[in-house]
Amino acid sequence: MIIRRTILAAGLAVAALAGTTALASAQEVVKVGIVLPMTGAFQSNGRQMQAAIRTYVAVHGDMAGGRKIELIIRDDASTAEQALRVSQELVTKDKAAILAGFGNTPAALSAAKISARGKIPQIIMVAATASIVDASPYVLRTSWTTPQMAAVIGQWAPEEGDAKTFISIVSDYGPGNDADAAFTKSLEAHGGQVIDHLKVPLANPDFAPFLQHVVEKKPDALFVFVPTGAGAAFMKQFVERGLDKSGIRVVAMADVTDDDILNSMGDPALGVISGGPYSASHDSPQNAAFVAAFEKENNGMRPNMVAVSAWDAIDLIYKTLDKTGGDASGEAFVAAAKGAELDSPRGPVSIDPDTRDIVQNIYMREVKRVEGELYNVEFRTYEAVKDPTH
Incomplete structure (x- = not known):
């Protein structure tokens, strides 16, 4: 009887230990x-x-x-x-x-x-x-990836937009250089032309001299990429220079009309076309x-x-x-x-x-007022887009 009790106690101890180990693992x-x-x-x-x-x-x-x-x-x-x-x-x-x-x-x-x-x-x-x-x-x-968006925008612009000649304005760092290269390659492959490439300093950017150059060159449209958060400053200076009334359109990467700041950009953002992977109004x-x-x-x-x-x-x-x-x-x-x-x-x-890398839809969007607020409203979907550089 003593032996049986000892064996039973040992078995219970092992079971308890196993349970504790399983709980610790979980x-x-x-x-x-x-x-x-x-x-x-x-x-x-x-x-x-x-x-x-x-x-x-x-x-x-x-x-x-x-x-x-x-x-x-x-x-x-x-x-x-x-x-x-x-x-x-x-x-x-x-x-x-x-x-x-x-x-x-x-x-x-x-x-x-x-x-x-x-x-x-x-x-x-x-x-x-x-x-x-x-x-x-x-x-x-x-x-x-920056090229993932830029290549789609470059395809859409000459095929479905009404702009053929562009000036590219991008922030001067890795993603900006990627955006300029991918947009240019795609645009020119689909019948458009980039007539100038402008690189804006990443730190404390002043867009005024670059926009003055745009006034002189008179392209159909601008291709724009700046980091998230800087789009408001760009659009403000775009309006201050009177370019919103010039007929020169803005076709941008999604960062420019970022949902986080879009409402604060106000009416100057209305009608801006952009390409990107997401809109809060999706x-x-x-x-x-x-x-x-x-x-x-x-x-x-x-x-x-x-x-x-x-x-x-x-x-x-x-x-x-x-x-x-x-x-x-x-x-x-x-x-x-x-x-x-x-x-x-x-x-x-x-x-x-x-x-x-990620594979995803890229959407072309237009800034519109919806129930009193500004949103990037999707109007064209490019499905399952991969990064074009790999």
């Missing part, structure tokens, strides 16, 4: 280090990204793949140096298994060194230079639910394309961990994320299994 935390530009030149991106992340967790909770997800947000102050430092700290001190965020190209490229060396999955929420995915085999992107049940949740969690704030990209980045992380059973190691995570399909508020998106 509760083991996956830490995601999120590097955002909360201060500095790109802080409007950081604000939208943080708001979207907050909304996603409010809607979906903090569990994926049977494990608790801990999101650790750090400010990179919109600089590559700070992005590198905080990314390193997130991996070495905080033990983050995944890196995400990155509101500009230099920040994304600096962190890619850590991603490549440590085999850390790195999810790009905003940075749009096409070559970023080549910087580490563990980089995945849920935002867009007509789908998924987007209606997203906008409602976003506004509820963020004091009525309107989401922009940065917000929807951040939402999709967290969705990709959750769904990939569900596939891997919580395994966040670089090889397993990236293999599971390749080919992933997301039912996004912007429409169907997927991760190209060959390039790890």
